[in-house]
Amino acid sequence: MTTPVIELRGVTRRYEGGPPALDDVSLTVMPGEAVAVLGPSGSGKSTLLNLIAGLDRPDAGTVTVDGVRVDRLGEAGSALHRRARIGMVFQFFHLLDDLTVTENVVLPARLAGTGRREAGRRAAELLESLGIARHARALPGRLSGGERQRVAVARALMNRPALLLADEPTGALDTAAGEDVGGLLAALHAEGQSIVLVTHDLALARSCTRRTVRIADGRVTEDAR
Incomplete structure (x- = not known):
């Protein structure tokens, strides 16, 4: 029987005594699935993503990612788990401007102890497959937004993660670049990559x-396949 890549059971998260950001949420994602999480601002999307990534802890319930109870991990354990099993792509890229494209991409592997060669x-393979090998020695500031997001995706895939989390990955891009990144995510899904995408963009x-x-008001209101 296949083990889910994500399994949330009865997860609740509150902040400062207010209404729950997530309220008794259960969710299962199987390996190879690509899931889009939709909802208005304040609905709980970012809280859900942070709990899956181990950046936050639930007040109740369990969060299991790739067979590991991330809600039980301490800060150091969570960081190691993310590095080994989760790739993350953000709206604003979070590339290091004083490092070249290749240096940005290899960083997760070097932090994980992978040898330089x-x-x-691995970085060269990723840059080639994502169509940005020609920019390997460039600094991120010389690239377009779409190209920088491709670098960010390459970095996220560096350690061959079981799960790719994408938080509004086209939010800072123009329409053409956004469609380009959408096509890239679709191609990764077709190759078997498990993806959770948080977005406002239904298209x-x-x-x-x-x-x-x-998600609305911290609860799952629809789960459509």
Whole structure:
């Protein structure tokens, strides 16, 4: 029997005594699935993503990612788990401007203890497959927004993660670049990559996922395949 890549059971998260940001949420994502999480601002999307990534802890319930109870991990354990099993792509890239494209991409592998030569080979493969090998020695500031997001995706995939989390990955891009990144995510899904995409963009969700989960007021209101 296949083990889920994500399994949340009865997860609740409150902040400062207010209403729950997430309220008794259960969610299962199987390996190879691509899931879009949709909802208005303040619905709980970012809280859900942070709990899956181990950046936050639930007040109740369990969070299991790739067979590991991340809600039980301490700060150091969570960091190690993210580095080994989770790739993350953000709206504003979070690339280091004083490092070249290749240096940005190899960073997760070097932090994980991968040798320089092996990390370099993996980075070169990723840059080639994502169509940005020509920018390997460039600084991020010389690239377009779409190209920088491709670098961010390459970095997220560096350690061959079981799960890719994408938080509004087209939010800072123009329409053409956003469609380009959507196509990239769709291609990764077709290759078997497990993806959870948080977005306001229904067109993006439809272009690269086959399942949508809608959240409102901290609760899952729809789960459509």
